[in-house]
Amino acid sequence: MLIGIDHNTCIGSGQCVLTAPDLFTQDDDGYSRLVPGGTEVATRRQATEAALACPVRAIAVADEPSAN
Numbered sequence: 001m002l003i004g005i006d007h008n009t010c011i012g013s014g015q016c017v018l019t020a021p022d023l024f025t026q027d028d029d030g031y032s033r034l035v036p037g038g039t040e041v042a043t044r045r046q047a048t049e050a051a052l053a054c055p056v057r058a059i060a061v062a063d064e065p066s067a068n
Contacts, residue, residue, distance in 0.1 A: 001039055001044055001047060001061060001062070001063065001064065002061070002062045002063070002064055003023070003034060003039060003047055003051075003059065003060070003061055003062075004059070004060040004061075004062070005032050005033070005034070005058055005059055005060075006058045006059075006060070007031060007032075007058075009056050009057070009058040010031045010032050010054075010056065010058040011055070011056055011058075012026065012029070012030035012031045012032070013054070013055050013056075014026060014030070014032075015050070015053040015054055015055060016032050016050040016051075016053060016054055016059060017032070018053070019046070019049050019050040019053045020042055020046040020047060020049065020050040021035075022035060022038055022041055022042050022046070023035055023038040023039065023041075023042035023046055023047055023050060024038070024050055032054075032058065032059070044061070047059075047061045048061050
């Protein structure tokens with residue numbers, strides 16, 4: 001799973017942190033950041049719910065490209 005955060009769009013509402021605290025945290029300025037190693041323990045559902053909870057849609061969740 002790949003998770004992208006558009007830091008130019010993020011307003012620091014913290015909804016992602018409230019929804020998926022194992023996956024998201026906030027930096028010193030209050031903006032969203034991924035928890036180191038969070039993608040290894042969080043589920044796709046948690047990531048998707050956090051993305052949907054973002055009021056400005058600053059989070060994108062995608063599948064990793066398959067190796068061919």
